[in-house]
Amino acid sequence: MSELGVAGISGDELGGWALAFTELVNNSVEHGCKNPGDVVSVRWTCDESSIVVVVADPGEAGVSGADFDEATCDGFAETGRGAGLFLIRAWVDDVQVRSDETPGGAARTEIRIERRRESKSDGPQGGRGTEQ
Numbered sequence: 001m002s003e004l005g006v007a008g009i010s011g012d013e014l015g016g017w018a019l020a021f022t023e024l025v026n027n028s029v030e031h032g033c034k035n036p037g038d039v040v041s042v043r044w045t046c047d048e049s050s051i052v053v054v055v056a057d058p059g060e061a062g063v064s065g066a067d068f069d070e071a072t073c074d075g076f077a078e079t080g081r082g083a084g085l086f087l088i089r090a091w092v093d094d095v096q097v098r099s100d101e102t103p104g105g106a107a108r109t110e111i112r113i114e115r116r117r118e119s120k121s122d123g124p125q126g127g128r129g130t131e132q
Contacts, residue, residue: 007046016091017051017115023084024055024111032057032109050093050117056110061099063111068095088113 004014021042028040035058044053063085071085089095092113099109 004046004051009046009051017053020088020091020113021053023088024053024113027063027084028055028057028059028109028111031062032059034059048117050114052112052114054110054112056108058106059109060107061097061109063097065095065097068097091115 004017009017025040025042032038033040038058041056042053044051046052068085068089071089073083073086076083092115094112094114096112097109098112099107102108
């Protein structure tokens with residue numbers, strides 16, 4: 001995450017990315033890694049228009065894009081579980097879930113999240129700001 005700081009991401013935005021990243025990786029480890037040696041891969045890109053994080057694991061998709069869209073925090077107070085998808089969906093602009101098989105026939109799930117960035121000239125309403 002230190003690379004995001006170098007890219008000018010700080011404060012609440014950095015905290016939001018840290019939370020989304022942690023939730024995705026934890027879910028991939030918990031639900032996608034069933035065998036010794038299973039690996040979770042993470043890649044991300046950051047440019048002036050957006051930040052994209054992609055997390056892949058060797059498991060079958062236990063979640064869909066619709067699961068993110070329909071996620072709630074119901075029951076979290078009682079169980080301490082179930083808020084991850086809701087938090088991720090609230091943070092990002094786009095979620096894509098892809099499940100396929102590797103050339104060897106093993107399952108693979110990839111979750112891609114993207115959040116668009118405001119340009120430095122965007123004001124609080126998303127319009128062009130004025131210089132003073």
